[in-house]
Amino acid sequence: MxxxxxxxxxxxxxxxxxxxxxxxxxxxxxxxxxxxxxxxxxxxxxxxxxxxxxxxxxxxxxxxxxxxxxxxxxxxxxxxxxxxxxxxxxxxxxxxxxxxxxxxxxxxxxxxxxxxxxxxxxxxMARPINEPAPQPHSIYSLSANQIIKGIRSGALVPYYQPKVDVKDNRVVGFESLARWRDKKTDQVLSPATFIPVAERFGIISELSLTFLKTVLSDFKQFHAFDEQVSVSVNFSIESLSDRHLPDMLIDLLREYNVSPSRIVIEVTESRLAHDRINVLEVLARLHLAGFRLSIDDFGTGYSSLYRLKHTPFEELKLDRSFVQDAVKDNSAQAVIRSSMQLAKELNMEVVAEGVETVEEEQLITQMGCGVMQGFRFAKPQPIESAFNIEWPLHQVSQVESLRTGDARV
Structure with a gap:
């Protein structure tokens, strides 16, 4: 070996x-x-x-x-x-x-x-050949000043990872993942180096809106896919607390001539642990405006059934930790089954994140989940290559896959 x-x-x-x-x-x-x-x-x-x-x-x-x-x-x-x-x-x-x-x-x-x-x-085999190991978060991160300057100079770039319906090998959507390109070194930095800092210093909303503008400008390159293909964008609870956000997003989509039905707003489950009336109002308004709502990393937080029932989520994303453990862990399988049953009762679509191996794909399929995302199909890629993938998608081997521990916009 x-x-x-x-x-x-x-x-x-x-x-x-x-x-x-x-x-x-x-x-x-x-x-x-x-x-x-x-x-x-x-x-x-x-x-x-x-x-x-x-x-x-x-x-x-x-x-x-x-x-x-x-x-x-x-x-x-x-x-x-x-x-x-x-x-x-x-x-x-x-x-x-x-x-x-x-x-x-x-x-x-x-x-x-x-x-x-x-x-x-x-x-x-879990670590790719010649691929440097991720740096611990405590070793390096961008400063707030670097982030502000970078936002305005175009350092923030989206990488796209497809969501695949395995029943017919069809791309049904993409998740946009934030990366930071250092223009001096051309190095691409993980979101772990800038998202936590942006949240801590109150500049996450400006970062998120700038990122969304870049995603919307990329829509013209979706011509190879069905016009109903959606793109998911992650928003922080801090951004979703702004009651003006729905109006700002509607104006942005109108400017770029993109339908709200093609944008999925992803919210991490663990950040919903405490009810904020402004967040619930903003989510409801976004739903009424035609945006789709997704609850991300499901199973890792503490969402109550009450909160799920009264928030108009349409998509539930199974956290990658359960997906990757399911092959050998009956407890992880139980979490997936119960989550899928809950989603069915609430009329939500289920997406399995972090699918990396044939065994994981087969097991998740047998458990009734048909839409998947992960290195098994394609890793996140920049715009210049993400929409030029020959279909069926190249299935990335474990040796090629890179674990990034994504923090997300």
Missing amino acids: NSNYQHVLILEDDAVTAEHLSSILVKQGITSVTRFESGFEVLHEVEHSKHPDLILCDLRLSDMDGLQFVRFLTETHYEGDIGFISGNDSRVLDVVQQLARSLGYSVLGGLTKPVTPNQVVRML
Whole structure:
């Protein structure tokens, strides 16, 4: 196997497991494998020596647990990938992975004991060859001043990822995802480097409107697709609290000659945790104006049935974490089934996000969801290539796929 990892560090206090895993890694072409039994020793090693490319950490150690290790690791400015080893309940493994991702790390997944060569191969394939690992959020982000200047100079660019109806291999829509192009270096930055800052300094609304204008200007390149193909745009709760937003959006669409029915406003479920009467009013007005409304990352927040019942959402997007865990996790399958039943009762369309493998596509299809989005079909792409894809879409392999941990406009 042509692995792009050269130095892997194993943190495992069971000598038999550590030796077995080390042997598997060497056979996969890893040139350097280092084993440690103590989390504190690893933290010292990472802080004072050359960083490994990948750390594989057991969740139960003699001196700390996996959650503590991930927290302490942020202080070392580690920039590589992380994978976890566990003999515990899969839900504990999920919590640790979510924590690591929330801190900005590239998480390859988990190995369950007893570890097998197939598990290790799948994990190593989760990171693309020659693709740099995402940087932790705490290491780098744009300043508010840089964002304001960049918004006005055209640094904000949309990438598009198709939503596919797998029953007939038809593109039914695109999600627009915000990226930042540094004009000096031509580097494309993740939204994690600017969205949180824009929200914190109150400039997210200006950013969102500028982004929407760019999306609307791209509509002329949709001629290859059905005229009913829609584009999803993510809006923050801060933007949706502005009671003037519906009028501004209607005026913008009129200016660009785009029908509101072709724009889907996506709202992240976790941000709806607290009712804001202005948000409910704005969502209702957008619905009345002809916009479609979608609740994003469903299953990760705390939406009540009451809120869903009384907010005119037409689309429910299953969070990628449940989709990717469903193949091996009965709990994730239960969440998907219940979410789909809820959507059916509320007359909502379901979209499965983050579909990456044949197995995930087949399972989600068997569970009754026909519209999917993810690297299995196409990764997010800039306008110059997104609408020129030969159909049926090239199905991106796991080796090609890039996990970005998108924050969204």
